Amino acid sequence: MYDVKVERTSAPKxxxxxxxKLGFGTIFTDHMLMIEYDKGQGWHDARIVPYGPIAMxxxxxxxxxxxxxxxxMKAYRGDDGSVYLFRPQENFKRLNSSCERMCxxxxxEELLLESLKMLVELDSGWIPAAKDSSLYIRPFIxxxxxxxxxxxxDSYLYMVLLSPSGPYYPSGLDPVKIYVxxxxxxxxxxxxxxxxxxxxxxxxxxxxxxxxEQDYSQVLWLDGVERKYIEEVGAMNMFxxxxxxxxxxxxxxxxLPGITRKSVIEMLRSWGMxxxxxxxxxxxxxxxxxxxxxxxxxxxxxxxxxxxxGELKHGDLVMTINGGKIGPVSQRLYDALTAIQWGRAEDxxxxxxxVK
Amino acid sequence: MYDVKVERTSAPKxxxxxxxKLGFGTIFTDHMLMIEYDKGQGWHDARIVPYGPIAMxxxxxxxxxxxxxxxxMKAYRGDDGSVYLFRPQENFKRLNSSCERMCxxxxxEELLLESLKMLVELDSGWIPAAKDSSLYIRPFIxxxxxxxxxxxxDSYLYMVLLSPSGPYYPSGLDPVKIYVxxxxxxxxxxxxxxxxxxxxxxxxxxxxxxxxEQDYSQVLWLDGVERKYIEEVGAMNMFxxxxxxxxxxxxxxxxLPGITRKSVIEMLRSWGMxxxxxxxxxxxxxxxxxxxxxxxxxxxxxxxxxxxxGELKHGDLVMTINGGKIGPVSQRLYDALTAIQWGRAEDxxxxxxxVK
Numbered sequence: 001m002y003d004v005k006v007e008r009t010s011a012p013k014x015x016x017x018x019x020x021k022l023g024f025g026t027i028f029t030d031h032m033l034m035i036e037y038d039k040g041q042g043w044h045d046a047r048i049v050p051y052g053p054i055a056m057x058x059x060x061x062x063x064x065x066x067x068x069x070x071x072x073m074k075a076y077r078g079d080d081g082s083v084y085l086f087r088p089q090e091n092f093k094r095l096n097s098s099c100e101r102m103c104x105x106x107x108x109e110e111l112l113l114e115s116l117k118m119l120v121e122l123d124s125g126w127i128p129a130a131k132d133s134s135l136y137i138r139p140f141i142x143x144x145x146x147x148x149x150x151x152x153x154d155s156y157l158y159m160v161l162l163s164p165s166g167p168y169y170p171s172g173l174d175p176v177k178i179y180v181x182x183x184x185x186x187x188x189x190x191x192x193x194x195x196x197x198x199x200x201x202x203x204x205x206x207x208x209x210x211x212x213e214q215d216y217s218q219v220l221w222l223d224g225v226e227r228k229y230i231e232e233v234g235a236m237n238m239f240x241x242x243x244x245x246x247x248x249x250x251x252x253x254x255x256l257p258g259i260t261r262k263s264v265i266e267m268l269r270s271w272g273m274x275x276x277x278x279x280x281x282x283x284x285x286x287x288x289x290x291x292x293x294x295x296x297x298x299x300x301x302x303x304x305x306x307x308x309x310g311e312l313k314h315g316d317l318v319m320t321i322n323g324g325k326i327g328p329v330s331q332r333l334y335d336a337l338t339a340i341q342w343g344r345a346e347d348x349x350x351x352x353x354x355v356k
Numbered sequence: 357m358y359d360v361k362v363e364r365t366s367a368p369k370x371x372x373x374x375x376x377k378l379g380f381g382t383i384f385t386d387h388m389l390m391i392e393y394d395k396g397q398g399w400h401d402a403r404i405v406p407y408g409p410i411a412m413x414x415x416x417x418x419x420x421x422x423x424x425x426x427x428x429m430k431a432y433r434g435d436d437g438s439v440y441l442f443r444p445q446e447n448f449k450r451l452n453s454s455c456e457r458m459c460x461x462x463x464x465e466e467l468l469l470e471s472l473k474m475l476v477e478l479d480s481g482w483i484p485a486a487k488d489s490s491l492y493i494r495p496f497i498x499x500x501x502x503x504x505x506x507x508x509x510d511s512y513l514y515m516v517l518l519s520p521s522g523p524y525y526p527s528g529l530d531p532v533k534i535y536v537x538x539x540x541x542x543x544x545x546x547x548x549x550x551x552x553x554x555x556x557x558x559x560x561x562x563x564x565x566x567x568x569e570q571d572y573s574q575v576l577w578l579d580g581v582e583r584k585y586i587e588e589v590g591a592m593n594m595f596x597x598x599x600x601x602x603x604x605x606x607x608x609x610x611x612l613p614g615i616t617r618k619s620v621i622e623m624l625r626s627w628g629m630x631x632x633x634x635x636x637x638x639x640x641x642x643x644x645x646x647x648x649x650x651x652x653x654x655x656x657x658x659x660x661x662x663x664x665x666g667e668l669k670h671g672d673l674v675m676t677i678n679g680g681k682i683g684p685v686s687q688r689l690y691d692a693l694t695a696i697q698w699g700r701a702e703d704x705x706x707x708x709x710x711v712k
Contacts, residue, residue: 023505024504024505025415025503025504025505026502026503026504026505028415032414051414053411053412053413053414054411054412054414055409055410055411055412056409056410056411056412058388058407058409058410058515058517059381059384059494062418062419062554063418063424063496063498063554064424064426064494064496064554064557065554065557065558065561066422066424066553066554066556066557066558067554067557067561068419068420101562102558102562103561103562103565136504138415138420140419140420142419146384147381147382148380148381148382148492148494148519149379149382149524150557150560150561150564150590150591151561151564159414161415161504163415163504168505183546184546184547185544185545185546186547188541188547188580188581189541189580190539190540190541190580191541191542191543191547191580192555192558192559197422197555197558197559198418198419198420198421198422198423198554198555198558199422199548199553199554199555199556199559200422200555201420201421201422201423201506202421202422202423202458202548202554202555203553203555204506205421205423205458205459205506205507205508206457206458206459208507209459209508224544224545224546224547224580224581225544225580225581
């Protein structure tokens with residue numbers, strides 16, 4: 001048993017009254033988790049405290065040099081009141097892999113899981129019951145040493161925030177419109193594209209803002225070297241159904257190894273479908289479209305689960321996919337994944353972790 | 357006149373007693389500057405307050421998505437007690453260009469300069485008088501909206517910190533050893549390499565840590581596409597003296613447009629020297645070395661001014677430059693630039709700005 005001190009709030013906040021208006025990541029629960037790191041001492045002082053502002057030295061390195069990483073996961077309320085996590089061990093494994101690339105000392109994954117369960121259980125009253133709503137979980141680590149020389153920090157803070165959230169896309173499973181980004185680049189091999197660090201997301205804001213101005217919801221990133229191979233879309237991994245093959249870009253160092261991506265691949269294979277992780281160029285997608293072989297396209301991510309793409313624009317070519325409607329593979333994946341996540345179905349893969 | 361409120365500290369800190377032990381960016385003065393931004397209101401509430409921790413919501417976007425930028429400059433104490441800044445307008449112009457790329461609302465450059473002068477004058481007693489020491493100035497902007505959806509923030513905080521600092525490299529003008537980085541990539545065209553944002557520095561930590569382990573002080577970055585063209589070194593721009601030509605990589609979108617870089621180019625040209633801003637491959641440098649034409653190599657940056665490179669390693673090839681000693685061009689540039697900065701020489705370029 002790990003030693004996690006708990007200081008309960010003396011002033012519980014009002015919970016959201018209308019669960020249909022939760023939004024995403026805007027409301028926070030009564031408590032948060034903190035673990036500190038100091039050089040020579042290691043990770044120490046795990047504690048759950050009332051949610052509130054933290055005192056930060058304005059010279060803290062995370063504010064200047066972006067030495068920060070995060071994870072994203074969810075807690076789900078089952079019909080019988082049970083609370084589930086989905087493959088949380090995978091998130092903590094990836095957190096440590098992000099730590100390694102970003103020069104942050106790794107953490108004990110068992111401590112991470114145990115302390116997360118304590119926090120979620122304490123604030124389980126905040127998990128919404130409305131359909132497609134869940135408790136979004138945000139673990140993150142920031143560099144806190146107050147020093148302006150560029151180097152790895154000697155002190156860090158790990159925190160977990162909880163946010164009752166509605167669907168990431170309020171329009172739900174309605175297919176989104178995206179376009180192929182031709183000016184900006186998200187990441188390149190040798191960079192940080194395969195870890196969840198702030199800089200990747202900051203670099204992507206400009207393209208995303210420009211997409212929104214043109215009424216597109218996201219951009220599809222191409223590789224930074226040849227500018228032709230598909231990387232990922234917004235904050236999601238990308239899948240294409242080409243004839244009877246499901247294709248997703250291989251993990252070659254510049255895209256995020258998504259946990260929903262991994263689950264989708266395993267699930268499709270368990271259904272006997274052919275899934276290829278390989279390089280796929282935008283030209284191949286356009287060619288398949290012209291030949292009538294581009295059956296479906298969808299993004300995968302923790303926040304949206306499955307996000308079907310109804311329109312994919314590449315320069316002057318506007319590809320309307322499956323008549324702009326969600327396709328059978330996307331729908332089946334969404335139904336099967338969410339049924340496991342919310343405890344409505346058997347869990348043959350052993351992905352679900354019960355909190356209580 | 358801009359309205360900048362001033363709240364003086366009631367508990368001034370002890371100033372460093374031994375100016376030879378200042379280090380870089382570890383000590384902060386009595387006051388700091390803050391300006392806030394809120395959507396619909398613009399930048400507001402410019403104020404100088406006692407230096408201290410700020411209260412930050414743990415969901416503030418800068419801690420998750422790295423939407424943050426910074427600048428670096430210095431205040432110099434002249435022999436007669438005058439206080440100077442060096443081309444501060446250039447820093448604020450670049451700050452606004454960083455804002456533009458990173459989706460942060462731009463600021464009034466005149467307000468930035470006026471409020472900086474007020475802060476520096478208030479804490480001018482902290483400017484060290486020791487040789488090569490100065491008051492390092494850190495303006496920065498962080499995204500503060502407490503929200504976990506990935507988007508541009510609706511609120512920001514601009515701050516300026518002041519730090520009395522010794523030379524960036526304690527060994528001073530002693531030439532440094534660097535090697536050509538072959539695994540990691542700092543940035544790629546279409547990314548954020550040309551702006552001062554946290555993610556660029558976070559991405560570079562791993563290579564820097566590995567360089568230190570091998571007793572090298574920095575790495576020389578190659579371009580992310582062809583992996584052969586020279587980009588920059590650590591946090592500095594790079595110059596090579598090849599025969600009688602001084603060459604520095606052109607600003608093609610992935611390297612930082614350094615203000616020392618710009619000043620060095622202008623100064624060399626004023627001396628009648630040939631300076632080329634162009635693509636330069638590591639093979640060309642190695643070829644010049646073998647032909648005896650690689651006369652000098654040096655980095656330029658605000659922190660170090662001029663940092664001569666004594667050894668440049670590329671795979672198995674170890675290039676010892678100018679016998680491992682500082683060369684005449686590097687030395688002349690250092691002397692001329694620092695003489696202008698510290699007010700010891702005429703300022704034919706009009707680069708110096710007097711604070712008081």
